[in-house]
Amino acid sequence: MRALAALLFATACLAQEPVRTTIGIPALVTGVVLEGSEFEPIETTLKSPIVLRIEHMQKHGTANRYALQFTGMEAGQYDLATFLRRKDRSDNGAMPKIPVVIEAVRDDSQHEPNALQPMKARDVGGYARTMWLLGGAWAIGLLAILFAFRKKKAAPAAILRKATLADRLRPAVARAIDGSLDSEGRAELERLLLSVWRVRLSLQDVPVREAIVLLRAHEEAGELLRALDQWLHAKSPQPVDVEALLRPYSKIEDEGGGAA
Amino acid sequence: MSKTTPHSQQNVAATIRFLDAVRQRVATVVVGQDVVVERLLIALFTGGHILMQGVPGIAKTLLAATLSKAIDLQFARVQFTIDLLPSDILGSEVLDQRTNTFQVLKGPIFTNLLLADEINRAAPKVQGALLEAMQERKVTIGKESFKLPAPFLVIATQNPIEQAGTFELPEAQLDRFMLCHRLQYLPKHDEKEVLRRNLMLGVRREAKGAIARTEFDAISDSPVGTQEDLISAMEAVHHVHVSDAFLDHVVEILDRTRKHPAIALGCSPRAGIAMLKASRARALIHGRDFVVPDDLFALAEDCLLHRMRLSYEALADGKTTASVLEELLTEVGASKSALAKA
Incomplete structure (x- = not known):
């Protein structure tokens, strides 16, 4: 009963498509379960259409499981079972078919190998060119990054170049005169006026703490600073005519201080 | 000059008189250094501490001693060295063998004006102990905390030249000093005046011997202002x-x-x-x-x-x-x- 089941299983497995190969190219048929004692390939002669060898064998219940490697010598359909015999020379008995197909690449009339087809040789070398290409790509990338970076910086730099001290002072003075300047703006106006006088008296290179002392000592600048003290800083300020104080700066032109 | 309210005007006028007196007293001993005197007074009036950076020999100690005597303040000086311990400044507990109890021995930090000379020569743990006391204005010795006297001002000095074997104060600790003033050498005419005054110091007789007088001997012991004047000045600052x-x-x-x-x-x-x-x-x-x-x-x-x-x-x-x-x-x-x- 078990032998019959193994035979049915083997038959079911081998009922699949036959294994195909071409002449001279080895192929493998696995999972061949054969009941009974151990099998071996029959002797091969010069006229054998198939050369068979047992790649692997293992016990499978009362049967044996084989992996058969075969190499076809002549085109055609064959049953590998016919190329097997029992080692103990007993009768093979009922064996399943192990179909294989050997195909020919050449026609039967062709006795010489196929002629080689001319093909383009692979490009040998080219390392220098590859390096040049990679280097070029890297340089382009670097320039792109630098260019993009400069482009972003260019906008404020342009404003810095264009906005002179006078340009910044005029609107602040105008707002101070019409009373719309807030505390922060007044502080900024004071700093701008200090800068204007530092430029006027060529004190840009003098430390600020010393420059402000010199400005206080100057007749016109000192008067302005004292009035600013009263307007902006004094605890009990004296009245200051802001309009009269700042009017000389309302139409101030660039005096060479630039965007200092 | 601006108009001032009567109260603040009174305070300002009193403070200016006090300041003039202090300045004149300092000027009798220390030549020049008007800016340094101003910075010291600023620190004193605001309760801040001051770090003075300068080479040795430009009258840092003399200035602090003169100022403390002019305002009747206690003055102490600690020379910072590598082997100084926190207890050398803060104080420690010592065993009184008669009573068999621990007695607190307060350190030199319990003063009004402390000159921490060459603060960067001490180990960081000593610097840390001083700076902590500067900020908290109290010191813990054993299990007891003691408030430092008021006013309390630390005048620390640093020599910017010799850096070997020193522990530079990190930014976080420098931040504790309200002011850091960099002392410069005196102008030529002031330096000449220093030399001229030194020539006139002479010799001081002591017991059977004599000692060459120093500038410290020229400091008058009679104060020109009281701590009350100082407190008035500190209050006046808050009205500015x-x-x-x-x-x-x-x-x-x-x-x-x-x-x-x-x-x-x-x-x-x-x-x-x-x-x-x-x-x-x-x-x-x-x-x-x-x-x-x-x-x-x-x-x-x-x-x-x-x-x-x-x-x-x-x-x-x-x-x-x-x-x-x-x-x-x-x-x-x-x-x-x-x-x-x-």
């Missing part, structure tokens, strides 16, 4: 008016220290507070009851420089914190916000 415009100037400068590309560590809000306090005291010393930008620019270096740290790139470019601060102050007139509005 600070305008919104001035606050904006301070904020602008602090902000610039934080955004300047050459500065890795800008100034903390404590720097701004120090600047305000110092400006108020300077205004009072100059006879004003309100601050002006002059105070800010005059004190910027002492208040900000030790709180700034340059970036490695700036250091590699050979820049100094002083040059960067000067550049920053110079640019204050051309603020970026002004550019945007223009």
